[in-house]
Amino acid sequence: MLKRLAILLWAVALLGSAAAQSQLKRYDTDFLLSRKNFVMTIPIEIERGQIYLPVKMQGRQYRFKLDTGASQGVIYDDVNVKGLKELGFIKSEDAVGQSHQVTTVELPPLMLDSLTISGFKVQRMHRLVVREDEDGIIGFALFHRGIAARIDTRDSVMTMTDRRNYFRQAKGEALKYRLKWHVPYVNVSPFEGATEEVLFDSGSPLLYAVNSKSFAQMQATVASVASQIEGTTYGSHAIGHFGSEQSHLITLLSLDSLKWGGFKLEEVHCNTVQGGSHIGAPLLRYGAMIIDPFRRQLVFQPYDGLTSCVVANRRADVIIVEKAGKAMIGLVKEQGKAWEAGFRHDYIIEKVDGEPITFDQFNSYRWVKDQEYEFTLRLPIGILTTIRSIWPLQYNQK
Numbered sequence: 001m002l003k004r005l006a007i008l009l010w011a012v013a014l015l016g017s018a019a020a021q022s023q024l025k026r027y028d029t030d031f032l033l034s035r036k037n038f039v040m041t042i043p044i045e046i047e048r049g050q051i052y053l054p055v056k057m058q059g060r061q062y063r064f065k066l067d068t069g070a071s072q073g074v075i076y077d078d079v080n081v082k083g084l085k086e087l088g089f090i091k092s093e094d095a096v097g098q099s100h101q102v103t104t105v106e107l108p109p110l111m112l113d114s115l116t117i118s119g120f121k122v123q124r125m126h127r128l129v130v131r132e133d134e135d136g137i138i139g140f141a142l143f144h145r146g147i148a149a150r151i152d153t154r155d156s157v158m159t160m161t162d163r164r165n166y167f168r169q170a171k172g173e174a175l176k177y178r179l180k181w182h183v184p185y186v187n188v189s190p191f192e193g194a195t196e197e198v199l200f201d202s203g204s205p206l207l208y209a210v211n212s213k214s215f216a217q218m219q220a221t222v223a224s225v226a227s228q229i230e231g232t233t234y235g236s237h238a239i240g241h242f243g244s245e246q247s248h249l250i251t252l253l254s255l256d257s258l259k260w261g262g263f264k265l266e267e268v269h270c271n272t273v274q275g276g277s278h279i280g281a282p283l284l285r286y287g288a289m290i291i292d293p294f295r296r297q298l299v300f301q302p303y304d305g306l307t308s309c310v311v312a313n314r315r316a317d318v319i320i321v322e323k324a325g326k327a328m329i330g331l332v333k334e335q336g337k338a339w340e341a342g343f344r345h346d347y348i349i350e351k352v353d354g355e356p357i358t359f360d361q362f363n364s365y366r367w368v369k370d371q372e373y374e375f376t377l378r379l380p381i382g383i384l385t386t387i388r389s390i391w392p393l394q395y396n397q398k
Contacts, residue, residue, distance in 0.1 A: 029072060029141060034116035039161040042113040046153050049205050049281050053138060053158075056111040057081060062135040066151075066158075067203030068291070069278065070139035071182035073122040075105065079135045083108040087121065115160070117142075137203065140183045144293045151202075152288040154303055164294045172290065172301035173261030179296075186298055188279065189259040194222040196277055200289075200298055204280030207265070207313060208258055212272040215251060230254050230269075233331065234345060250331065252315070257308075260300050263287070264308040269315045282313075318343060320362065326350065327362035341389035343377075350384065351376035367391045 044066070045052040051066040058081075064073070075081060085106040103124040109116050122136065143149060148167055150159040161167075177184035177200070187195045196214055219225045230252040255268040260279070265286065283289070283300070286309050290299035302309070318338035321330035327349045332338045351357060352365065353374050367373075367390075375387045 028119075029121055030145060031117055031119040031121075031141075033146070033162065034118070035114070036162060038115070039159065039163065039166060040113060040115060041157050041159045044151070044153070044156050044158050046156055047133075049285075051151065051153065051158075051202055051281065051284070052134070053112060055135075055138075057108050058083065062110075063133055064136045064138045065134055065203060066142075067137045067201070068140045068143075069183055069199055069201030069203045070137050072141045073120070073139040074125050074137040075107065075122050076127045076134075076136055077124055078127070081108065084124070112160070143291045144179065144182065144184075146293065148290070148292050148294060150288055150290045150301075151284060153284045154288070167290050167292050167299065168295075170290050170292075170299050170301070172287075172299040173263045174297045174299045175261055176295075176297050184291075184298060186260075190255055191218060191222050191228065192224045192256070194218045194225075199276055199278040200283075201278040202281045202284070204278055205282070206270070206278070206280045207282035207311065208255075208268055208270045208279050209273045209275070209277060210253070210270065211277045212249075212251070212274060214277050215272045224256075228253055228255055233334065262307065263300060263302055266308055266310045267312045269311075269313050271315075320349075320359075322359040323348060325358055327357065327359045342385075342387045343375075346380045348378040349375055350378050365391075 043054065045054070045063075053064050053066055055062045055064045062079070062081075067073070075084070087104040087106060089101050089103055104121060105124050107120045107122060109118045110120060111117075120138075120141075122139075127134075146162055148161050148163070150167065150170075152158070175186040175188075177186045178197070179185075180199075184200050185197050186200060187197050189195050190208070190210060196210065196218065198208075215225075233250050233252065251272045253268075253270050253272075255270065257264040257266045258268045258279075259265075260283070263286075265283075286306075287300050287302040290301065292299065315333065316331070317333045317336040318329060319331040320327050322328065329338075329343050329345055329347045329349070332343050332345055349357060349362060351374075352362070354376070357365070370390055372388050372390055375389065377385050377387060379385060
């Protein structure tokens, strides 16, 4: 049974392909900057908790998500960009372990405000989750190839510089990072007496997720873990670039605190995943982050100089993942509204009000508040059943 779980708007964890993009080492991944010895502050956009950079190529405006969990980046195959230079194929594996052969391309010169970046390489990929306002991803290579930055989501700005000592005296909670697959990993403390190496992944909408195997090791050695387990359930939670994770046993946690150096995030609801442990974009609600590649460190600067904050984040009532192009119930909270309506893990939503529906269509469906719909569901054994219900979370509602 799940305990003390509150209802939240639907969320999908779309995870990047950090490990996979290590394959880009076969290519020259350096790029050129049009300026030297510069400091510049550019506007950023925050939407759905994610960070977006305004990018201009060939006189046209694009919108790229800033994803420190990806090494180079992505341009989606439905985005029309002229002048892409193909560099060849690589085998790319995403964060939930699925792999595909993808094309690596060099983008035409791109502009971030007054800075032009030439020779930036990315992967050409199909998008699983339709976001008409997202054209691609810029990954951690932007930083570890020579740009330091301070990301401030409260003021919606990012300061960038190539000066080695610009952030040298910056105050905050500094953690040394280690590059694995060309992305930054730091040590945090999710339980008293335990540390874990996690990816700082600004592309993830999850505040914290812990790898199942890593959690099992901490559970076996750290006494305080047992009291912070809320329950277990079976399902799938995350979507990578190439598909959803396989169904597995998920442990639901309510952490007393999650420590980034001396800063404590208290009352953190999270769960185990099959992919890697990571801290995501929601961390930046509580402070700015300095990425200093010259000292290989991430400096978290809590807003208002705080040493702790209460998160008390809610847990989703239901999570939708993709399976063979359809929307599948990946995870459903026992005794929640979706459970009471009859939705169960692994049920595939074939139709809404008699009309066939794909994952993309379901993802962007506009639900009318308190209106009942007829859902045609395919059970794991193959038979169809129908449920009349409001959509329990009525997400994407304007």
